[in-house]
Amino acid sequence: MKNNVKNQQRVFLDPAALSVAAADRFVQLARQAVAAHGRFSVALAGGSTPQKMYRLLAQSPRQEQIDWPNVHIFWGDERFVAPNDPDSLWRMARETFLDEVPLPAANIHPMATVGLTPAAAAAQYAGTLARFFAPGPIRFDLILLGLGNDGHTASIFPGQTAVITSPEPVAPVTDAPKPPPIRLTLTFGVINQAANVIFLVTGEEKAAAVAQVLSGERDLSQWPAQGVQLENGRLLWLLDQAAAWHVA
Numbered sequence: 001m002k003n004n005v006k007n008q009q010r011v012f013l014d015p016a017a018l019s020v021a022a023a024d025r026f027v028q029l030a031r032q033a034v035a036a037h038g039r040f041s042v043a044l045a046g047g048s049t050p051q052k053m054y055r056l057l058a059q060s061p062r063q064e065q066i067d068w069p070n071v072h073i074f075w076g077d078e079r080f081v082a083p084n085d086p087d088s089l090w091r092m093a094r095e096t097f098l099d100e101v102p103l104p105a106a107n108i109h110p111m112a113t114v115g116l117t118p119a120a121a122a123a124q125y126a127g128t129l130a131r132f133f134a135p136g137p138i139r140f141d142l143i144l145l146g147l148g149n150d151g152h153t154a155s156i157f158p159g160q161t162a163v164i165t166s167p168e169p170v171a172p173v174t175d176a177p178k179p180p181p182i183r184l185t186l187t188f189g190v191i192n193q194a195a196n197v198i199f200l201v202t203g204e205e206k207a208a209a210v211a212q213v214l215s216g217e218r219d220l221s222q223w224p225a226q227g228v229q230l231e232n233g234r235l236l237w238l239l240d241q242a243a244a245w246h247v248a
């Protein structure tokens with residue numbers, strides 16, 4: 001029995017209000033994690049939705065409220081492109097907040113995308129995670145996720161059974177329907193061990209997927225985001241009104 005009592009949904013007027021709440025929650029979780037165990041590990045989401053939140057983290061007053069030297073940044077997924085490619089999620093994070101905050105370079109843990117195969121890059125990132133969290137299991141303080149209107153999350157896409165059921169912590173992805181087709185992604189094995197997962201979802205075009213994932217019949221192959229079921233953590237859905245209007 002999964003810990004569904006800890007699943008929560010909050011609905012905001014618009015993406016701006018949602019972004020403020022997400023940034024505030026980031027600050028709060030960072031403080032709690034640093035107080036509890038000396039550091040805060042977070043895996044970032046890609047897409048356009050979290051960008052407002054990321055910018056808020058780099059601005060006053062939140063920038064000063066975060067103990068950046070004890071924050072460790074990872075990625076929930078990455079597009080298999082060079083770090084300076086406009087599609088790079090590492091680049092997006094650099095441009096929205098990483099370049100503006102006093103974060104030691106050693107605390108940034110991007111997925112490698114150059115000079116190795118996607119399979120080798122996935123294995124390498126699995127090693128990075130294992131070493132960072134050793135001697136414990138891979139348990140992020142926070143994983144941020146987005147939702148595609150086809151039901152994907154991170155880079156776990158519909159119909160991609162090998163990725164959906166992967167026993168590895170990180171999987172290579174080929175033929176993703178959302179470009180670019182080659183990607184790397186954390187798998188459910190890691191996502192579901194997190195202490196906190198927050199979905200950030202806005203816009204009417206996501207409403208049907210939100211309803212399916214939250215209350216539709218379970219079909220992981222068609223709606224991979226249904227696979228997010230935390231073993232012992234808090235799952236929080238931050239939705240704007242447009243994305244939430246189908247939710248019962």
Ligand code: 6PG
Nearest residue numbers: 046047048049146147148153154
């Ligand atoms: C990416 C993400 C992907 C994203 C969703 C939502 O490819 O950028 O990994 O999972 O979070 O597709 O994207 P939007 O926020 O742009 O709708």
